[in-house]
Each structure stands twice: as structure tokens, then as C-alpha cells.
Amino acid sequence: xxxxxxxxxxxxxxxxxxxxxxxxxxxxxEWLAELGDGIGEVLDAxxxxxxxxxxxxxxxxxxxxxxxxxxxxxxKMKGIRLVAGDHPIDGKINGRAIVIRAEFVKKA
Numbered sequence: 001x002x003x004x005x006x007x008x009x010x011x012x013x014x015x016x017x018x019x020x021x022x023x024x025x026x027x028x029x030e031w032l033a034e035l036g037d038g039i040g041e042v043l044d045a046x047x048x049x050x051x052x053x054x055x056x057x058x059x060x061x062x063x064x065x066x067x068x069x070x071x072x073x074x075x076k077m078k079g080i081r082l083v084a085g086d087h088p089i090d091g092k093i094n095g096r097a098i099v100i101r102a103e104f105v106k107k108a
Contacts, residue, residue, distance in 0.1 A: 007024035007026065010027045044102055044106045045104065046106050056108055057105060058071050058104060059073055060073055071093055088102055
């Protein structure tokens with residue numbers, strides 16, 4: 001286990017490492033080691049692999065919840081961040097933070 005995470009309870013760094021997880025030396029909290037970040041491989045509409053920090057372009061007009069207007073096709077999202085879940089792309093378009101599905105973007 002290369003990088004030991006901080007304790008999720010007291011946020012102290014450098015927990016004690018065991019065979020199946022970690023234990024905090026300060027508060028005694030035990031947690032299992034995570035096998036991965038849960039993201040996997042994210043592909044855009046053209047089948048290109050996306051990575052953190054990539055720039056993408058929206059390929060379809062999208063409506064957003066609770067906001068007037070939406071996102072127009074051709075809008076560019078710079079410096080995306082990949083997150084786990086059914087909407088794996090997190091970023092900003094026109095100053096508005098959104099999460100979006102990978103099938104609606106192409107790598108710029």
C-alpha cells in the first residue's frame with residue numbers, strides 16, 4: 001500500500017498499516033484499504049480515453065436543473081476532473097460548475 005490516506009475521523013496523516021486496512025494511532029478508528037478510486041476508464045463520445053485535466057467540448061445542447069438556459073453544443077470545458085458515479089466529468093462551463101456524462105462530450 002503505497003500512499004496511506006488520512007484518518008476519515010480525525011484527519012491525522014500516517015495511519016498504522018495492517019494486512020487489510022488502516023488504523024489511526026490517535027483516535028483508534030479502523031477502516032479497510034480502498035482498492036481503487038471507483039472511476040475506471042472514462043471514454044468520450046468518440047471512444048477517446050479521458051483523463052484529469054483534459055479539455056472537452058460539449059456535442060449536444062443540454063438543459064440544466066433549476067437554471068434558465070443550459071449548455072449549448074460547442075461549449076468548452078477546460079481542466080476537467082473525473083469523479084466516480086454515473087456523471088463522471090466535473091468541471092465549469094461559463095463560470096457554472098456542472099457534472100456531465102461522458103457520452104455528451106468529445107476530447108478537445
